[in-house]
Amino acid sequence: MADLYALDFDGVLCDSCGESSLSAVKAAKVRWPGLFDGVDSVIEDWIVDQMHILRPVVETGYENLLLVRLLLEMRMPSIRKSSVSEGLTVEGILENWSKIKPVIMEDWTENRDALVDLFGKVRDEWMDKDLTTWIGANRFYPGIPDALKFASSRIYIVTTKQSRFADALLRELAGVTIPPDRIYGLGTGPKVEVLKQLQKKPELQGMTLHFVEDRLATLRNVIKEPELDGWNLYLVALVAKVDQLEQVTGDTTLRKRGKKQQAFLGFSSFNSQTSVES
Known part of the structure; x- marks a missing residue:
């Protein structure tokens, strides 16, 4: 048979975690440019590192954008706008992502379809400009x-x-x-x-x-x-x-x-x- x-x-x-994390950071800068003022490479590298740990909670790509912003709020209290980021840990996200996601979507007044479209657009632009590095970020x-x-x-x-x-x-x-x-x-x-x-x-x-x-x-x-x-x-x-x-x-x-x-x-x-x- x-x-x-x-x-x-x-x-x-x-394993596309490297590419999806980098694409999410790029897309987050487009979606929330003001939040990234003063964000240096050290913080960005920290976010990408945490994204590898958080990969198991991601069901659909756009969620990577939410995780990037949430991690940024955890690292930089001055920009916090969500009701869940204070005191939150990476372990807490792993355990409670299904409950956290709808809360931050509402707190940030975000739209799922808009985030999906943006994430896809950023990936398309990366592929068009430099297919080699986009491919190389996956394995x-x-x-x-x-x-x-x-x-x-x-x-x-x-x-x-x-x-x-x-x-x-x-x-x-x-x-x-x-x-x-x-x-x-x-x-x-x-x-x-x-x-x-x-x-x-x-x-x-x-x-x-x-x-x-x-x-x-x-x-x-x-x-x-x-x-x-x-x-x-x-x-x-x-x-x-x-x-x-x-x-x-x-x-x-x-x-x-x-x-x-x-x-x-x-x-x-x-x-x-x-x-x-x-």
Whole structure:
């Protein structure tokens, strides 16, 4: 029986944290120019460093802009306008981002679509002006390009990244061409709905279905849908997410192993028998 793999992009195939963090700083300067008066390279470097730690909370790219501004408010009390930044820590953001995000969106009177458009525009401008450095700020995890090139299974990309950026990285950095109709990016609907669409395609009937994702919350959403019981689910674990993987698998040796392999640990089978409690 043939296999179909629906693969998330960021955190599964590609480490784009460097590029997304730098793009977010660029975009934040456009969105809130006055806040960056007096912000030197030391503070910017600190923000980018913290963004690497905070990568696990980001579901959609525009959230990087919010994180940049929030970190700036944490570092510079004089510019604070949110009700949550005082006393907030990076650990606090990791634990409570889903609650913090709507609060700061309201405090700052921000619009999701406007931030999405701005983030995409800044990335487009960077690509147009200097494609080499934009590409160089990303990296595919070891072995991924060859795995995609020589895969005998049907591959789909299911991501909250804008499709044009995923496509550019696949072509320019990995040397892989995936047909546009197999890349489901931002704007194609929630991943749960994309999986439903895929399993209904006539040409995919009878295939064994696999979904590989790096966000535990996304897999929990899939599990809650009885219609998607036919999918085999996998959680990719980055070092920042070892606690999640230990919780799911019961393997308490992962943190020790993670120190030896800092970029990518692997993935664990995740199915309907796994607890979906928050």
